[in-house]
Amino acid sequence: MNTTYETVGLAVPQILLPAKDIDLHSWSVIAVDQYTSQPEYWQQVALHTGDNPSTLHLVLPEVYLNSQGNDKEINQINQNMNTYLSAGILRKTSPGFVLIDRSTPINPSRKGLLVALDLEQYDFSAASQSLIRATEGTVLDRLPPRVKIRQDAPLEVPHILILIDDPQKTVIEPLFDKTADFEKIYDFDLMQGGGHITGWHIQQLSVLDAVANALAHLAERDLFQKKYNTDKNKGTLLYAAGDGNHSLASAKTHWENIKQTAKASDLATHPARYALVELVNIHDEGVIFEPIHRVVFNVDTDEFLADIAKEGVEVLQFDHVKALQKEKKRLEGSIKTLSEDAPAMQFIPFLTYTGHGMLVFRTPTHTLPVGSLQKLLDKLAKKHNNMEIDYIHGKDVVSELASKKDNIGFYLPPMNKNDLFRTIIHDGPLPRKTFSMGEAEEKRYYLESRIIKPLP
Numbered sequence: 001m002n003t004t005y006e007t008v009g010l011a012v013p014q015i016l017l018p019a020k021d022i023d024l025h026s027w028s029v030i031a032v033d034q035y036t037s038q039p040e041y042w043q044q045v046a047l048h049t050g051d052n053p054s055t056l057h058l059v060l061p062e063v064y065l066n067s068q069g070n071d072k073e074i075n076q077i078n079q080n081m082n083t084y085l086s087a088g089i090l091r092k093t094s095p096g097f098v099l100i101d102r103s104t105p106i107n108p109s110r111k112g113l114l115v116a117l118d119l120e121q122y123d124f125s126a127a128s129q130s131l132i133r134a135t136e137g138t139v140l141d142r143l144p145p146r147v148k149i150r151q152d153a154p155l156e157v158p159h160i161l162i163l164i165d166d167p168q169k170t171v172i173e174p175l176f177d178k179t180a181d182f183e184k185i186y187d188f189d190l191m192q193g194g195g196h197i198t199g200w201h202i203q204q205l206s207v208l209d210a211v212a213n214a215l216a217h218l219a220e221r222d223l224f225q226k227k228y229n230t231d232k233n234k235g236t237l238l239y240a241a242g243d244g245n246h247s248l249a250s251a252k253t254h255w256e257n258i259k260q261t262a263k264a265s266d267l268a269t270h271p272a273r274y275a276l277v278e279l280v281n282i283h284d285e286g287v288i289f290e291p292i293h294r295v296v297f298n299v300d301t302d303e304f305l306a307d308i309a310k311e312g313v314e315v316l317q318f319d320h321v322k323a324l325q326k327e328k329k330r331l332e333g334s335i336k337t338l339s340e341d342a343p344a345m346q347f348i349p350f351l352t353y354t355g356h357g358m359l360v361f362r363t364p365t366h367t368l369p370v371g372s373l374q375k376l377l378d379k380l381a382k383k384h385n386n387m388e389i390d391y392i393h394g395k396d397v398v399s400e401l402a403s404k405k406d407n408i409g410f411y412l413p414p415m416n417k418n419d420l421f422r423t424i425i426h427d428g429p430l431p432r433k434t435f436s437m438g439e440a441e442e443k444r445y446y447l448e449s450r451i452i453k454p455l456p
Contacts, residue, residue, distance in 0.1 A: 002209065004209070004212045004213055006118075007216055007219070008216050009121035009132060009239070010118070011115070012095045012096060012097065013097075013114075014450065014451075015114065015276070015449070015450055016091065016451065017090070017091055017185060017186070017447075017448060018089065018091070019089055019090070019091050022053050024447070025189060026052045026054050027052075027053060028054075028055060028190055028197075028447045029445060030190075030192065030440075030441070030443055031159035031243070031443045031444055031445070032059050032060060033062050033244075033246075034393070036062050036390060036391075037295070037397075041192070042063055048191055055446035057076075057080045058081055058449070059157055059446060060073055070145065070148075074149050074152075078152050078154070081153055081154050082154060093185070096201050097202045097208060097211065098185070098199045099111075099112075099172075099176070099199065100112040100114060101176070101198045101199075102442075103196045105193060106441070107286050107288065107442060108286070109286045110442070112279060112280045113211070114276065114278050116275065116450070117162065119132075119252045119273055119274065119275055122252055123252075124138045129234065130235060132241070134245050134248075135163075135241050135242060135424060136245050136429050136431065136432045137431060139246070142246050146247060146249075147250045150251065150254045151257070154452070155451060155453075156275065158247070158277060158448070158449075159244050159247065160243065160244030160247050160248050160444075161242040162240065162242060162278065162279050163239070163279075163282045163420070164240075164282065165227075165281075165421045170214045170218070172279065173281070174210075175207070178207065181207075182204075184201075185200065185201045186199045187199075190445050192441070194441055194442075197447070221236065228422055228426075234425055237424060240282075240420065240421060242287075243436075243444060248275060248277070252275075254272060255272050271453065271454065272453065276450045282418075287417060289417040289420075289437065290393065290436045290438055291370070291415070292391045292392065292434065293391070293410060294390070294391060294410040295390050295392050295398055295407060295409045295410070296388070296389055296407065296409075296410075297388040297390065297401075298388055299384050299407075301352045301354070301407075305317075307380055308359065308376065313359050313360065315357060316358045317357040318356045324357070328347050328349070332347070345360060345361060345362050346360075347359070347361075347369075348373055348410050348411065351399060351402040351403065351409045351411075352402060352409075353402070353404055359410070368415065368434060369412060370412050370430075370434045373412065374431045375431075377389055393440040394440055398411060415430075417435075420435075
């Protein structure tokens, strides 16, 4: 294989798929970091899959994570993986990429390409200049349970979406003109309103090489520096983790742990050196950045809002949402009268069981509203000991949760996706949970897998 693959951190994986007689509708379930405050969703998934072969039995939904460590569940997952391998429930394919077209009730098409990326080219630290980077600040406390799941697992079952910045659509999109040349390996409806997914297996070396070459062109230094107006001190960013930041960071941590004891001669080809990911072009019409809202649980709402006001944030409350919208519009209009040097005010509507309100940050602490709010919540969490924060996709879910006593829901605005790469290159990772690629039901479903542990 030519050295271009190594240069762009790319590898051609041997993917495992369910045996051909497996019901894919029951097999494929949504990413475990979704519906974390809605256990009823996962109960419905469990009822739907039953004892049928399913990726539900190979993953641990985060709604069930607990402080005791989930050892029993993790051991069962490892046992299930070994059973699926030995019983022929999973089948090996020839090395290749998978071209993917996903549709949902919200979005008619999101195109992707399943590949393996080299974790040696990935660094999730805030100062990272690596080829593969995090898009959000990595919360180190979130890694240990994920690493524990991976450390003895023979398989990885990924939900990671990696963004590339390809405005001319040179990497993924041309492959859809050649689908007649590729083997269609799945084509089915996803459960729980997840839409439809179709996949084609790409094995032809000339096509694989064309993908590597197109990625290499995107990473050319002169092009990169001109595109993002950078100097030679900025490292090339080719891949940005869109979804699954902490899953990718866990894979990296696991790999670094392996390197401590593995033979040097085994490192270059060790399967855990690579992570199975789906590449998605940020310029794909199906890539829509949705905000990730915040819901705060277990607080006296009046006391909590009073503490927010003590931090210099204006707290406005309204009898109905129309009054909120009118005041927000008025304040947004007033920004135009301020000097250009004045920091732009930020407005974050909220809801409690008693009614609507809005936070006004007249002197924001971050360039993004989500950053100002997150800093505020992190500070208040030190005072409110029982306080919990969850990160919610979709306004309807926020409204449902925030309408209950002792909860507050904060509604955040979306981020412009065209600013993502430039922001990361110049400013580093965004505040955690800044954006979501689509709504919850549009997240990646588990389907393919790959061996990450040398088998006897």
